[in-house]
Amino acid sequence: MADSTLDAKGLNCPLPILRAKKALKGMTTGQVLAIEATDPGSAKDFESFCVQTGNELIKASENSGVYYYEIKKKG
């Protein structure tokens, strides 16, 4: 269950990443941020974001054009 949610639908690069970063800033270690996006580029971008920031991408899926991610804030 996510601790916080971010609706990034309709937003294009780099806004989903920037909004996610901002949302994570206000969260504590171990909390999970759920994100919905429609930017097809976001699939690779959230992967790269997590690789580089150390946050954990615990879920990534797509359903009829809506991408869903869960990111666990790093310690």
Next chain:
Amino acid sequence: MADQKKLAIIATKGTLDFAYPPLILATTAAALDYDVTIFWTFYGLQVVKKERNLKISPLGNPGMPMPVPMPVLVQILPGMEAMATVMMKQKMAGKGVASIDTLLEMAIESEVKMIACQMTVDLFDFKHSELIDGLEYAGAARFFEIAQDANITLFI
């Protein structure tokens, strides 16, 4: 953080389209925990003016997708640049692309450092008061001080 990654960008362009790459890359790098500096020089200074009026021109830009094929002799007509700018802004808003105002705000919010080239400020007779607050004014030597320990340096 001693091991913080650093990005240094030189931004030289002052059109609506070319205002995007430095700001997209700077804000994204900041979100990836980079320490980011943008050195605004020549036409790039137009992006950090308080009263921005960035435009895009189809003229001399055969790569710009047009709704209908437009001969160069039509592109030079008065009002074509304004029309292209309005169309581009509408298209960007429709596709959820951030405005330059938004990206600049986000860059400032995420502590992207910005340096304005003092030589260009003199050259174009700009006043510091015409440019956004928080800029540092310096020259090439200052850029090298930043770039020499940057992991990534980009010229745009």
